[in-house]
Amino acid sequence: MDPRSRQKKGRSCSSPGSAGSRSMPPHGTGRLKSVKPGSLRSRQWKRFLKGPDPSLLEEFYVPALAQAIRYDRCCAYFSSSALAAAARGFGRLIERLEAYGEKAPRPAVRLVVNEELPEEDVRAMMERRDFSKLEALLLGRFKKPRELLEKQRLAMLGWLVKRGWLQVRVGLMRKGAGIVHAKFGVIRDEAGDAMVFNGSGNESAQGLVANYERIEISTSWEDPERYREYAGEFEALWSDHHPDVHTVRLPEALRLKLIKFAPEEPPVVEPSNALARQKAAMIWKYIVEAPYLPHGETACDATALVELWPHQGKVVEETAKAWPEGRLLCDEVGMGKTIEAILVLRRLMAGRGVRRVLVLLPAFLLKQWQAELREKGAILAPRLEGQSTLLWPDGRSKKVKDLPEALKEDLLLMSRETARTGANAASILAAEPWDLVILDESHAARRRKQEEGEFNTGTLLLELLRKLQLKGKTRGFCS
Missing domain, CATH: 3.30.870.10 (Endonuclease Chain A)
Known part of the structure; x- marks a missing residue:
């Protein structure tokens, strides 16, 4: 039975x-x-x-x-x-x-x-x-x-x-x-x-x-x-x-x-809920296309996850319009320079043809910047840990065999300490050209000596930036 x-x-x-x-x-x-x-x-x-x-x-x-x-x-x-x-x-x-x-x-x-x-x-x-x-x-x-x-x-x-x-x-x-x-x-x-x-x-x-x-x-x-x-x-x-x-x-x-x-x-x-999904898809289609419309760059700010202060709005507009000319963001501490850079990045990636972006940061700021990109700009960007691991803010990870493979990512956060050394700097220069390089705490890229009238030797970081520009490996800087 x-x-x-x-x-x-x-x-x-x-x-x-x-x-x-x-x-x-x-x-x-x-x-x-x-x-x-x-x-x-x-x-x-x-x-x-x-x-x-x-x-x-x-x-x-x-x-x-x-x-x-x-x-x-x-x-x-x-x-x-x-x-x-x-x-x-x-x-x-x-x-x-x-x-x-x-x-x-x-x-x-x-x-x-x-x-x-x-x-x-x-x-x-x-x-x-x-x-x-x-x-x-x-x-x-x-x-x-x-x-x-x-x-x-x-x-x-x-x-x-x-x-x-x-x-x-x-x-x-x-x-x-x-x-x-x-x-x-x-x-x-x-x-x-x-x-x-x-x-x-x-x-x-x-x-x-x-x-x-x-x-x-x-x-x-x-x-x-x-x-x-x-x-x-x-x-x-x-x-x-x-x-x-x-x-x-x-x-x-x-x-x-x-x-x-x-x-x-x-x-x-x-x-x-197909109709609701179609409606949502239409809205997102408009948001994607909006930056290419007249005055459409403001759509990037309106859909960001942070509200800009008046002075930040002016900085973002001026810096984005100036690209590929570079800009130094020199506000006082606490005035929101990181948010300004993120909103500039949103505008340039959405409507100005910027695809390849390298963000060079002090090692201790990698996680903070990655979180800010996600929370303020809705941008998921991988950060490079060591030379063989890419980590995304949503928990994903990817092993790469070497730095050149990691540099194939169109948007990448890496430490300036890693980037400035000889072999790594050579890999960055050999990679596909960057549309934009963002450098945080840019005072680290300076001349070794302060002698007027002399083209002084720069720090390793400054030398890397000079070569990126002189060899046509980047179209613009923001720091």
């Missing part, structure tokens, strides 16, 4: 926390023979998933809810966007529930959202059963959806509410301070098998288009203890028996507001 068939006989379905219960959920009423039973066991599920919304839809939400008959979810703050985030993958679930019709469980979907109220308001609300303050707060949070994707997902929720398949409860800390921050879900199929997932998510309106989320998944047949823990936690929240959290039914005004989003026909097609 198949071991799983013996397990079927021995399992109990009396408790919502019993792992792997093989019967219809307690509030279900049976199964239509014309509907093919869904089974969560029909697919191998990855333990960990991460990524933006589209990939999680394809790998988890849509295939899991396509097999589901019940879905419990503990969400974030109550808002239209948080509800829309909870509705990911609902198209196939609605299709299955519609096939069952009146025999589908009610509610099939239970959502717990959270809100924050002072302890005295929570106590008064529970004692007097006066939910007016909570209702006003929730109505204020329920904004008209601005994005099409959010509106389409709210239509799914509205349909489920209208059909009696969705109920929402609002969680409030019993002592007032804090919020119900747990984000997890339990998905069950008709046989009683279940999946549990928990993790972080961005449940904002923008997050619906390009959010990053990381979740951990387990199943009741492989990890029954974890399933019982989360299923029991949700039941305690839903039944208002949790020691730390009160839950109350969603006020009627909010329920009716959700129903208004319900379409005339069942929304069984999973909405796509």
